[in-house]
Amino acid sequence: MAKELLKGNDAFAEAAIRAGCEAYFGYPITPQTEALEHMSKRMPELRRVFLQAESEVAAINMVYGAACAGVRTMTSSSSPGISLMMEGLSYIAGSEVPVVVVNVMRGGPGLGNIAPSQADYNQMVKGGGHGDYHPIVLAPATVQEMIDLTVEAFDLAEKYRTIVAILADGSLGQIMEPAELPPMQPVRKLKDRPSWALTGAKKRDPNIISSIYIDPVEEEKVNLRLMAKKAEIEANEVRFRELLLDDAEFAVVAFGTAGRIAQSAITEARAEGIKVGLMRPISLFPFPYERIHQLADEVKAMLVVEMNGGQMLEDVRLGVEGKVPVSFYGRMGGMVPMPEEVLEEIQKLARSVKN
Amino acid sequence: MTNPEMVESLIYEKPESLTDIGTHYCPGCTHGISHRLIAEVIDEMGAREDIIGIAPVGCAVFAYNYFNMDFAEAAHGRAPAMATGVKRVNPDKVVFTYQGDGDLASIGAAEILHATGRGENITVIFINNAIYGMTGGQMAPTTLPGQRTTSTPLGRDIELHGFPLRMCEILSQMDGAAYIVRRSLHDVAHIRKAKKALRTAFEVQRQGLGFSMVELLSSCPTNWNITAEDSLKWIETHMIPTYPLGDYKVHAALSVK
Amino acid sequence: MQTEIIFSGFGGQGALFAGQLMAYTALELDKHVTWFPSYGPEMRGGTAHCTVIISDEEIGSPVVTNPSVAVVMNLPSLDKYEPLVKPDGVLVVNSSLVDREAKRKDIEIVSVPANEIAEEMGEKRLANMILLGALLERLPILPADKVADALDRHIPEHRRSLLEPNLVAMKRGASVASG
Numbered sequence: 001m002a003k004e005l006l007k008g009n010d011a012f013a014e015a016a017i018r019a020g021c022e023a024y025f026g027y028p029i030t031p032q033t034e035a036l037e038h039m040s041k042r043m044p045e046l047r048r049v050f051l052q053a054e055s056e057v058a059a060i061n062m063v064y065g066a067a068c069a070g071v072r073t074m075t076s077s078s079s080p081g082i083s084l085m086m087e088g089l090s091y092i093a094g095s096e097v098p099v100v101v102v103n104v105m106r107g108g109p110g111l112g113n114i115a116p117s118q119a120d121y122n123q124m125v126k127g128g129g130h131g132d133y134h135p136i137v138l139a140p141a142t143v144q145e146m147i148d149l150t151v152e153a154f155d156l157a158e159k160y161r162t163i164v165a166i167l168a169d170g171s172l173g174q175i176m177e178p179a180e181l182p183p184m185q186p187v188r189k190l191k192d193r194p195s196w197a198l199t200g201a202k203k204r205d206p207n208i209i210s211s212i213y214i215d216p217v218e219e220e221k222v223n224l225r226l227m228a229k230k231a232e233i234e235a236n237e238v239r240f241r242e243l244l245l246d247d248a249e250f251a252v253v254a255f256g257t258a259g260r261i262a263q264s265a266i267t268e269a270r271a272e273g274i275k276v277g278l279m280r281p282i283s284l285f286p287f288p289y290e291r292i293h294q295l296a297d298e299v300k301a302m303l304v305v306e307m308n309g310g311q312m313l314e315d316v317r318l319g320v321e322g323k324v325p326v327s328f329y330g331r332m333g334g335m336v337p338m339p340e341e342v343l344e345e346i347q348k349l350a351r352s353v354k355n
Numbered sequence: 356m357t358n359p360e361m362v363e364s365l366i367y368e369k370p371e372s373l374t375d376i377g378t379h380y381c382p383g384c385t386h387g388i389s390h391r392l393i394a395e396v397i398d399e400m401g402a403r404e405d406i407i408g409i410a411p412v413g414c415a416v417f418a419y420n421y422f423n424m425d426f427a428e429a430a431h432g433r434a435p436a437m438a439t440g441v442k443r444v445n446p447d448k449v450v451f452t453y454q455g456d457g458d459l460a461s462i463g464a465a466e467i468l469h470a471t472g473r474g475e476n477i478t479v480i481f482i483n484n485a486i487y488g489m490t491g492g493q494m495a496p497t498t499l500p501g502q503r504t505t506s507t508p509l510g511r512d513i514e515l516h517g518f519p520l521r522m523c524e525i526l527s528q529m530d531g532a533a534y535i536v537r538r539s540l541h542d543v544a545h546i547r548k549a550k551k552a553l554r555t556a557f558e559v560q561r562q563g564l565g566f567s568m569v570e571l572l573s574s575c576p577t578n579w580n581i582t583a584e585d586s587l588k589w590i591e592t593h594m595i596p597t598y599p600l601g602d603y604k605v606h607a608a609l610s611v612k
Numbered sequence: 613m614q615t616e617i618i619f620s621g622f623g624g625q626g627a628l629f630a631g632q633l634m635a636y637t638a639l640e641l642d643k644h645v646t647w648f649p650s651y652g653p654e655m656r657g658g659t660a661h662c663t664v665i666i667s668d669e670e671i672g673s674p675v676v677t678n679p680s681v682a683v684v685m686n687l688p689s690l691d692k693y694e695p696l697v698k699p700d701g702v703l704v705v706n707s708s709l710v711d712r713e714a715k716r717k718d719i720e721i722v723s724v725p726a727n728e729i730a731e732e733m734g735e736k737r738l739a740n741m742i743l744l745g746a747l748l749e750r751l752p753i754l755p756a757d758k759v760a761d762a763l764d765r766h767i768p769e770h771r772r773s774l775l776e777p778n779l780v781a782m783k784r785g786a787s788v789a790s791g
Contacts, residue, residue, distance in 0.1 A: 051439070066440035068427045174651050177646050201404055202404040206423060257674070263672035264673035
C-alpha cells in the first residue's frame with residue numbers, strides 16, 4: 001500500500017480497524033477526538049460497533065464487556081479521560097481480558113490544557129489503577145509508529161491477555177506525516193472467539209469472568225500468575241530504537257515526541273563534534289533496563305529528555321544503577337522542548353564531563 | 356422394586372439455570388427468591404445457553420456462582436455499561452444485569468440512565484431493599500425518610516440526606532425505556548407477579564423493543580434489624596407506600612401471551 | 613536539505629490548509645514531510661498556524677524555533693514570526709492586514725496585498741493561495757504545477773467550485789512576487 005499523508009489520530013484509528021477491531025467505545029476529548037470521529041464514520045460502514053459513551057467511565061466498562069465477549073476492542077482518550085478509566089482498567093487487568101487503550105496525552109494536572117505532554121508516564125507505565133498490574137505500554141514517535149504499534153497492540157493484548165496502552169502525546173495526535181496503513185484483516189468469526197469468552201454456554205460449561213477472589217490465598221495465586229506474565233513480557237517484548245550510539249560518549253534517552261526532538265538536537269551536536277547518540281525506548285513497559293545498564297558502560301553520561309517533570313528519568317536511573325551521571329531536561333504543562341534547548345543541555349553535559 | 360400403585364409426581368426441582376452451590380445470602384433475604392425466579396424463567400424460555408449475566412458489586416456480587424450460565428462480574432455500578440459492551444457484540448444473545456439499589460441508583464446512576472436513554476436492548480433486574488447490605492447496613496439512595504441505618508443512626512434526615520430516588524418513575528420517563536415495572540417479593544401472590552414480569556422483560560429484549568427493567572422490592576432482615584417474617588411485612592407497610600407497585604412503562608408493540 | 617515553513621493567520625484564513633497542501637505536494641514528490649498544526653479550544657477566529665517541514669532525510673523534531681520561511685497573514689503573526697525567521701530566510705507578508713513594514717534586513721521580504729487581490733477576484737478566502745503562490749515564486753521549494761495537482765486531489769468536495777479560482781489566485785500571487 002502506498003504512503004498517504006495521515007493525521008496521527010486518524011491513522012491509529014484506521015490501523016485499529018484494519019487490525020480487526022470490532023468494537024470501539026469512547027468519549028470526545030481534545031486532542032484525540034479525531035480518532036473517535038473516524039471510528040464513528042468507519043465502524044458502522046463496516047457493520048462493526050461504534051458507541052459514544054456517556055463518560056470515559058462507561059466507555060472503558062463497555063470495552064470491558066466487549067472484551068469479555070472475545071472480540072478485539074479498544075478505546076482512546078486523553079489524560080483526564082484516562083484518569084476516569086483507571087477503575088475499569090484495574091478490573092480488566094484483574095480479569096485478564098485483552099484490551100487496547102490509546103492515551104493521547106495533554107498538559108496537566110487537573111483540566112490542564114490540550115497541548116502535548118508526556119506527564120502520564122507514571123500513571124500508565126506503573127499501573128495507574130489499584131492493585132499490582134502492568135499493562136504493556138508502547139510509545140510511538142511518528143505517525144507510522146502510531147499505526148504499526150496499534151496493530152501490534154492487538155496481537156500483544158491477545159497473546160498475553162493483557163491491557164496494551166499506546167502512550168502518545170497531543171502532537172502525535174495532531175501531526176500529519178506520510179505513512180502506510182496495513183492491509184485490512186477480517187474480524188474474527190463468532191465461532192473463532194476464544195474458548196474463555198462469554199458467548200452463551202452452549203454445549204459447554206459456563207464461562208465466568210471476574211476479578212474477585214475473596215480468599216486471599218486464591219487472590220495471591222492470581223497475582224503470582226500476573227507476575228509470571230510480567231516476567232514473560234519483560235523477557236520477550238522490549239523494544240527501543242537507537243541512533244548514532246556506536247561511537248557515542250554521551251547518550252540522550254527520550255521517548256515519543258521528545259525522542260524525535262532530541263534526534264534533531266543530536267544531529268546539531270554531532271555537527272559540533274560532540275559524540276552523542278539517541279536511545280529511544282518504544283516499550284515503556286517492559287522498559288529496556290538491560291540495554292540502559294549496558295549503555296552505561298559505553299558512555300560517559302546520559303541526558304534524559306521528557307515532556308514532564310522527570311518520570312521515565314527514574315527508570316533510566318534504575319537501569320544505570322549509578323554507573324554514570326544522568327541529567328535531566330524536561331518541559332511541562334503542555335510546553336514542547338525545542339531542539340536548541342536540548343542541544344544546550346547536550347553541550348552542558350559534554351562540558352561537565354570534560355572538565 | 357417398583358410399586359405400580361404409586362405415581363410419581365414432581366412438585367419441586369432445582370431449575371437447570373441454577374448451580375448446586377448453596378448461596379451465601381442471610382436467612383430471610385429475598386435474593387434467593389429472585390435468583391430462583393430468574394432461573395425458572397430462563398429455563399421456561401429455553402434461553403440458558405444463549406444468556407449472559409452481569410453481576411454487580413453488593414450482596415449479589417457472587418451471583419455468578421449460583422447461575423448456571425455465562426457470567427461476568429462488573430465494577431460497582433458499571434453493570435449497564437458492561438452489559439452494553441457484551442450485548443453490542445453479541446446482539447443475538449440475551450444479556451441481563453442484576454443490581455442492587457446502591458449499585459444501580461447511587462454509584463451507577465449515570466450508567467443506568469444512559470443505558471435506558473439509548474434504549475439499550477438489555478434487561479435489568481433491580482433489587483431494592485432500601486439499604487446497603489454488603490457493607491453492613493448503610494444508607495442507600497432508596498433508604499426511606501426516617502429509616503435508621505448505620506450511616507443515618509438517627510434516621511434518614513431529608514434535610515441532610517435528601518429524598519429517596521424512585522428509579523422506575525425516573526427511568527419510565529425516557530424514550531428508550533420499553534418495559535419498566537415494579538414488583539414485590541413479600542408474599543406468594545406478589546412473587547408470582549414478579550416472575551411474570553421477569554418473563555415479560557426478557558421477552559421485551561428478545562423482541563428487540565429496548566431497555567427493560569424489573570424492580571423487585573426486597574428484604575434485608577439482617578440490616579433492618581428485624582426478623583425475616585417482620586421484614587416481609589415491612590416491605591408491605593413501609594416500602595410499597597414509597598415505591599408503589601405497578602407498570603410504569605410498557606412498550607406499545609409488546610406482545611406477550 | 614530541510615526547509616521549515618510556518619504559515620500563520622487568524623482562524624478561518626486558511627493557513628492550516630495552505631500548509632497541508634504543501635505537505636500533500638511534498639508527499640507526492642516522495643519527500644519527507646511533517647505538518648504540525650497549532651490546535652486550540654477556539655474553533656474560529658483565534659490564531660492558527662502550522663509548521664511544515666520538507667526534507668530529503670528523516671525528520672526529527674516536527675517543531676522549530678527558527679523557520680526558513682514564515683508566511684504571515686495578519687499583524688500578530690508578523691510580530692511573532694518576523695524576529696524568528698532564520699537569516700537569509702523568507703518572510704511573506706500579507707500587507708493587506710498589517711499596518712507596518714517588515715523591519716528585518718537579513719531576510720528576504722515578500723509583501724503581497726493578498727486580501728485586496730482576493731477581493732478583486734471576488735472571493736476573500738483566496739488570500740492563502742495568493743500568498744502561497746508568491747512564496748513558491750520566490751522560493752521554489754515545490755513546483756507550482758505539482759501544488760496545483762495536489763489541490764485538485766485534496767480540495768474538499770464542497771469547495772470544488774473554488775478549484776479554478778484557487779489556481780488563478782496562486783498565479784496572481786506569483787506574478788506579484790516576481791514583479
